[in-house]
Amino acid sequence: MSQRNEQSTQSRLEGVSHWLIHHAARQAPESLSSRLEEEWLADLQCRSTALSKLGHALGCCWATVVIVNEYSRVQVPAASRVVAAKGYITLADRNFGYFSLRSGTLFLILGLHATLFCGLITTLSLTRGLAAEPNLSNQVLNAVPIEITVLPGR
Amino acid sequence: MGKKDTNVRMSLQTLRVLEAFLENPTVQLAGAEVHQRCGIASGTLYPILLRLESAGWFVSQWESIDPSSAGRPRRRLYRLTSTGLRRASEVFASFNRGVLA
Numbered sequence A: 001m002s003q004r005n006e007q008s009t010q011s012r013l014e015g016v017s018h019w020l021i022h023h024a025a026r027q028a029p030e031s032l033s034s035r036l037e038e039e040w041l042a043d044l045q046c047r048s049t050a051l052s053k054l055g056h057a058l059g060c061c062w063a064t065v066v067i068v069n070e071y072s073r074v075q076v077p078a079a080s081r082v083v084a085a086k087g088y089i090t091l092a093d094r095n096f097g098y099f100s101l102r103s104g105t106l107f108l109i110l111g112l113h114a115t116l117f118c119g120l121i122t123t124l125s126l127t128r129g130l131a132a133e134p135n136l137s138n139q140v141l142n143a144v145p146i147e148i149t150v151l152p153g154r
Numbered sequence B: 001m002g003k004k005d006t007n008v009r010m011s012l013q014t015l016r017v018l019e020a021f022l023e024n025p026t027v028q029l030a031g032a033e034v035h036q037r038c039g040i041a042s043g044t045l046y047p048i049l050l051r052l053e054s055a056g057w058f059v060s061q062w063e064s065i066d067p068s069s070a071g072r073p074r075r076r077l078y079r080l081t082s083t084g085l086r087r088a089s090e091v092f093a094s095f096n097r098g099v100l101a
Helices: A001-026 A030-045 A050-072 A081-085 A101-136 B012-022 B031-038 B044-054 B082-096
Strands: A074-080 A090-092 B058-062 B077-080
Touching: A001 A030, A001 A050, A030 B031, A030 B044, A030 B077, A050 A101, A050 B044, A090 B058, B012 B044, B012 B077, B012 B082, B031 B044, B031 B077, B044 B058, B044 B077, B077 B082
Parallel strands: none
Antiparallel strands: A074 A090, B058 B077
């Protein structure tokens, strides 16, 4: 019974691995998509255990992210009438405006942290202000009588 | 057509891949075999192979087998080019001299 369960788990994991590779290859650039799918599926057969197959499939998903990132950075066809008329395709870097993607992400993270910090400070100051308000009224305290007791032998 | 950029960013993993091919420069290796030799995960390995191929250090071709008779799908095989062999040797020589390429 447990062996049957194990087999079904393994076949499920292999099914998930196949699906992940199909999915990853579909996300890859069109010119590489079918090649990568065939290559990765062939390499999947070389893995012995279901877990290593799943690891390979997950790795392929990550590889797609890296490949797409590099591919889009290096080879974005830029449509230019003059160049197109001559039958060429020019390659241009993707333009992210003033900042690169990495710098933009850094500024976004810094901005989110600054916003969170400001929000926290503002909330804390408001909470403290409300709590401290009743204590702000002036009160005159009565003089406390001080009794000095002299200890024996001193 | 512009000249192909043969410069490749050298990481430790890239060096390990090159080392696996330099052991026998004429050998053709599939991604799975490179994984077995170097222990590099798929997520790192395939972008490196593609990077080296697009830089002209590697060429790749499909394995010349009949999948139905072999009982398995054909694999993509990578091989060092003469440029790749020269550049990889230069990189390792510069490391031996203590100078980064």
